[in-house]
Amino acid sequence: MRYLRAVLFQLHWLLGLGAGLVLAVAGVTGALLSYEDAIGEAFDADLIRVASHSEDRLAPDALLARFLAQRPDTVASLTIAAEPGTAAMVRLGRDSATGQRPPSLYLDPHDGTVRGAARTEEVFATIRRLHRWLLLPGDGKGWGRTLTGASLVALLVLLCTGLYLRWPKVMSLRIWLKPHLRQWGRPTYWSLHSVAGTWVLPVYIVIALSGLWWSYDGYREAVTAFLTGGETITRMADGKPPAGQEIKPPARKAMPEADRGTRPAGRKEEGLGSSGAPSLDTAWAAFRAADAGRFTRATLLLPAGFGGPVRIRSENRNGWRDDTRIEAATGRILVREVGGERPLGVRIAGNMLDVHSGRIFGVLGPPIFLVAALLMPLFLITGLLLYIGRRAAKARRRADSIMPAGPATPALGRRA
Template sequence: MPSAFSHARTALFRLHWALGLTAGLVLALMGFTGALMSYEEAITALANRDRTQIGAAQDRPPLAPSALAARIEAQHPGERVAALTLPGDPGRSAVVRFARNRAGGERSPSVYADPTDGTVLGAVRLEGFFGTVRALHRWLLLPGEGKGWGRTITGACAVALLIFLGSGLYLRWPGRHGWRVWLRPNLARPGRARWWSLHAVAGTWLLPVYAVSALSGLWWSYEWYRAGATWLLTGQVAGQVTGQVTAKAPKERSVGPSETRAADRKPSEGPPAIDAAWTAFTATHIAALATLTLPGPEASAIRIRWYAPDAALRNEASYDARTGAVLDDRRADAASLGQRIADNMLEVHRGRFFGAPAALLFCLAALALPGFFATGLTLYALRRRAGRRRAPGRSVRPAEASARG
C-alpha cells in the first residue's frame, strides 16, 4: 500500500514540473534580463566612454549645483533638472537626470555634462535600452508598471522559485545518494539520466544564490513583505531609523514647459540651500560618486546618496531644503548588519553586497535560469515520450522516475 511519504513525493514532483512549465518561462526571462542589469553601469560606461571623460583634470573648479543645473536647463528649455550624479574624479563628467513631464509623465533622456562649465556633452547611450530591460524584468512590460498585473506575476514567480528550491531539495533526499552524486554531474549517463543529473546538481550548487535572489526580489513585489522584512532586519517599522532624525525623502515633481528654471527661482526656493548642503557634504565626506536630488518648492529635504571609494554599499545624507542644515547622515559602515541589508537590498539582490566574486556568481546564476527551464522542458518531453512507448503493464510512478533520473 502506498505510504503518505510516496504520495507527498508524487505531489511535490507534479507541482515542480507544473510550475516549471509556467513560472519557469517567466523566471528564465527574468534571469536573462537580471544578468544584463548586473553590469548595467559597466556596459553603459563602455558605450559612453567618449562622454564620461572630460580630459585631464580641469584648472577650473566645478560649478555649484544650482549654477550647474541652471546652465544645463538653459540648454534644455522647458526641462527641470531632478538629480545630478557628481563624480569624485575631477576628470569625469556629471550625469544629469531630468524631471518627468507633467503632461505625459515621461522623462527626457539623461545627459552627460561638464561639471566645470555646464556644457552638455550628449545623451546617455543605452539608457532607453536598459529602461526597457528593467521594465521587462520587473513587470514584463505589462500595463500599469509597478501597480499592474506584471508586478503581481513576477512576485508570484519569485515565490515559485522558492518552491522550486524546496521541492527540488526534497525530491533529491531519498537518503541513498552519496555526496558525489549530489555535487558532481554525471554527464556520461545516457539520455534522460544525463539531463536529470545536470539539472539537479546545478540546482543544488546554486540553491543559496537563488534563495537570496528570490527573498530579496520579493522586497519590491509586496508592501507587506517589505514591511515585515524591515522589521525583522532592523526592529523598526519601515521608514524609521533609530537614533537619527530622518527627513521625508523629497518627492520628484513633474514639470511643465511654463515653469521657471533654476536660475529664475527665488533664493528661498532652494538653490542657496542646495549649495550650502553640497558644501557641507563635501567638507565632511569623501565620495567616489554622489547623487544629489534637487527638490521642488514643496520638498522638505535635499537627499544625497553616495558611495565611498572602493565601497559597494550606498550611504545617504539629507539636508534641510530651505537652510541646507544637516538632518540625517546614514553611513553603511556605522549601521548594523540588518540595517545595511535593508538600506542596500538592490545590492543584495545583485550579489554586490557580498563582494565582486559573489556579484559575478549571481550574474552567472541568473544566466543559468534559462538553462534550468530548457533542461526541465527536455526532461518533461523525454518522460512523456517514454510513457507513450512504455509497454502495457505496471507503470512507474513519477516520484520513482525522478529518483531514477
C-alpha cells in the same frame, strides 16, 4: 512516503512548466540589469571622460545655471563624480504630457556644456519593465507584477521540492555537486538539472526572497519591521532619531531606488536650479567636509517642496551608500547615515536592490549572481527535455503492453 514523493514530483514539474518561462525571462533580464552601470559606462565612455581643463570644476549652482541657459529643462537630480576628468550628469524630470522621462545628460563639469545623452537608458528602461512587469499593460499596477510575484513564490516551492526529490540515500559531495555527462540523454539532462540546481540553490533563495520585496507591499512591510526591529532607518547626524519622530518601521509604499518606471502624465515637476529652488552650494560644501573624500560619486536630489533639506546620496569606495540631509540655507547636517556603520538589518532593508543583485556580498557577489541568473533558462530547457522524454517513455511502454503476442512471428519465419 512514496505517495508524498509522487505528489511533490507532480507539483515540481507543474510549477516548473508553468513558471519556468517567466523565471527564465527574469533571469536573463536581471543579469543584464545587474551590470547596467558597467554597460552604460562602456557605451558612454567618450561622453564620460572629459579632457583636462585649466579651470576648476564648477560648483553645483553654477553648473546648473550653465546647463539651464542651454536647455530650459526640469532637473530632477545632479550627479557629481569625485574622480577628476569625469562628466557630471543631470537626470531630467518627466514630460508633463506623456509622463515619460527623457534620457539623462552628461555635462562638462568645468563649463556646463552638454556632451550628450546617456545611450543605454531607454533600452534598460524597457529591460527593467520586462524584468519586473513582463511589459504587460499597467506596469506595477497590472497583471505583470502579479505574475512575477507568483513566479517568485513558485521558485521557492521549486527549490524546496527539488531539494527533497534529489536527497540521496548515501550522503556524498560527489553525488551532490558533480554532474555526470558521459551518457547523453535523459541521465545527462537530469544530472545538469539537479546538480546545477544544487549549486545555485542558496543564490536563488536570496533572489526570490529579495525579489518579493517589490511584489507584495505587505511582505515588504513585514520584512522591514523584522530587519530593523521597529527602528526607523533615518537618524540624525549624532545617531539619534529626529526630535518628535515616532519610532516605527518606515512606510515604504513607494518603490525604492530601483524604481525607474513611468509616472502618470500631467504631473509637473519643479527642478533643481529653477526659480525658487534653494541653493545647493552651501549644502555641497557641508557634505564634502563631512564626507572627507570617501565618496566616488554623489547625487543631489530635489528637496520636497523646496522647503525641505537638500538630500545627497553618495556611493563610497567601500561599496556602501550613504545618505545625508542638509539644511540648504545654513549647511547644518540634519541626517547623516553612513551605510557601513548602520546595523546589519537596517543596511539590508535600506539596500534591498544590492541584496537582489549580490552587490551586498562584496566583489564576488555580482558575478556569482550573474551566472546564477543566466542559468535560469537551463532549468527550463532541461526540465522540458525530461518531461518530453518521460512522456515518450510512457507512450512506448503503453504501446508495448498492447502489442499482440502469438505465433505470427514464428510463422513468418517458417515461410521465409
